Amino acid sequence: MDDADGYDYSLPEELIAQHGLEQRDQARLLVVRRDSSTIEHRRILDLPDLLAPGDLVVVNDSRVVPARLLGRRAATGGRWEGLFLRQDPESGDWQVLAQTRGRPLIGERISLLDREGRDTIGLRLVGRGLGGTWLCRPEVEEPRSSAKSILERIGRVPLPGYIRGGDEQPGDIDRYQTVFARQAGSAAAPTAGLHFTTGLLESVEARGVGRASVTLHVGIDTFRPITAARLDDHPMHSEWCECPTGTADSIRRTKAEGGRVVAVGTTAVRTLETAALRAAPGEIAAWAGSTDLFIRPGWPFRAVDCMLTNFHMPRTTLMVLVTAFAGRELIRRAYEEAIRERYRFLSYGDAMLIV
Numbered sequence: 001m002d003d004a005d006g007y008d009y010s011l012p013e014e015l016i017a018q019h020g021l022e023q024r025d026q027a028r029l030l031v032v033r034r035d036s037s038t039i040e041h042r043r044i045l046d047l048p049d050l051l052a053p054g055d056l057v058v059v060n061d062s063r064v065v066p067a068r069l070l071g072r073r074a075a076t077g078g079r080w081e082g083l084f085l086r087q088d089p090e091s092g093d094w095q096v097l098a099q100t101r102g103r104p105l106i107g108e109r110i111s112l113l114d115r116e117g118r119d120t121i122g123l124r125l126v127g128r129g130l131g132g133t134w135l136c137r138p139e140v141e142e143p144r145s146s147a148k149s150i151l152e153r154i155g156r157v158p159l160p161g162y163i164r165g166g167d168e169q170p171g172d173i174d175r176y177q178t179v180f181a182r183q184a185g186s187a188a189a190p191t192a193g194l195h196f197t198t199g200l201l202e203s204v205e206a207r208g209v210g211r212a213s214v215t216l217h218v219g220i221d222t223f224r225p226i227t228a229a230r231l232d233d234h235p236m237h238s239e240w241c242e243c244p245t246g247t248a249d250s251i252r253r254t255k256a257e258g259g260r261v262v263a264v265g266t267t268a269v270r271t272l273e274t275a276a277l278r279a280a281p282g283e284i285a286a287w288a289g290s291t292d293l294f295i296r297p298g299w300p301f302r303a304v305d306c307m308l309t310n311f312h313m314p315r316t317t318l319m320v321l322v323t324a325f326a327g328r329e330l331i332r333r334a335y336e337e338a339i340r341e342r343y344r345f346l347s348y349g350d351a352m353l354i355v
Contacts, residue, residue, distance in 0.1 A: 053208030
């Protein structure tokens with residue numbers, strides 16, 4: 001289906017989860033079986049029983065950077081808010097998506113605020129970037145200083161706007177991070193992974209299920225709605241990802257022995273399918289680079305056999321991906337069932353296992 005309206009649905013606002021559960025693994029789990037077109041209600045804690053010995057769970061180990069910036073314009077004193085996207089390795093300049101009243105000018109200075117609301121370093125607006133972003137230069141002694149070290153001191157959790165307007169609350173800094181996060185670089189959490197605890201991972205392992213990791217640094221464009229009428233006209237965003245050699249080896253071994261590859265989240269799906277696409281037919285190999293893969297109905301999934309995913313915003317590329325994996329009618333029924341049964345939606349919400 002090429003019509004973007006086909007991936008729309010009515011999401012009741014009260015079902016958008018505003019806080020993570022105190023116990024991550026207590027989330028509800030809607031199990032969608034493609035072979036029988038059936039739906040059942042379980043809990044994330046049941047995941048080990050829903051997997052089989054010899055299966056392989058693949059997680060995204062990207063770590064969320066505290067990328068939300070608050071500051072004030074030196075010229076007017078007006079409030080300024082930004083989201084750090086990336087740092088140019090040569091110049092050290094930051095690419096930032098920003099909002100404020102009025103029209104800032106190139107050369108203007110922003111005074112960044114720490115978590116206590118105190119002025120810290122300055123940020124000079126030095127140019128415009130793609131997609132309405134700003135190029136900014138931090139006023140530090142070493143222009144190429146690591147953005148990571150600065151953000152760790154003054155940045156805030158980059159919660160999506162549908163969670164309390166993006167306002168961080170105590171506990172978010174830990175809750176909006178997976179327990180297996182390792183590689184810093186995401187502007188948003190790979191949310192399907194938020195359900196795992198150390199204990200749940202141990203239970204999965206005790207079941208005889210393997211675990212491997214990929215990395216995809218999630219960008220904010222992941223959540224943006226499709227505004228074009230046709231999917232063909234949607235400019236797909238690009239994100240950096242990596243499928244390491246060890247993960248590719250584990251996948252080949254799993255499939256050769258009859259096990260299933262279970263991708264945790266759409267980010268893991270994109271990474272694995274990109275790696276498989278770049279390999280020889282029927283193979284998967286290590287790969288790293290930027291992917292703009294837009295998985296749509298008709299996509300011949302080469303690497304992924306099952307998917308754990310949260311419930312997504314309407315009319316997004318994420319809805320298109322899960323529809324491609326499970327089929328339009330089954331996904332429609334699953335979402336209708338989740339709404340009827342009052343599941344919690346989006347980043348801090350419940351999950352769906354598609355097998």
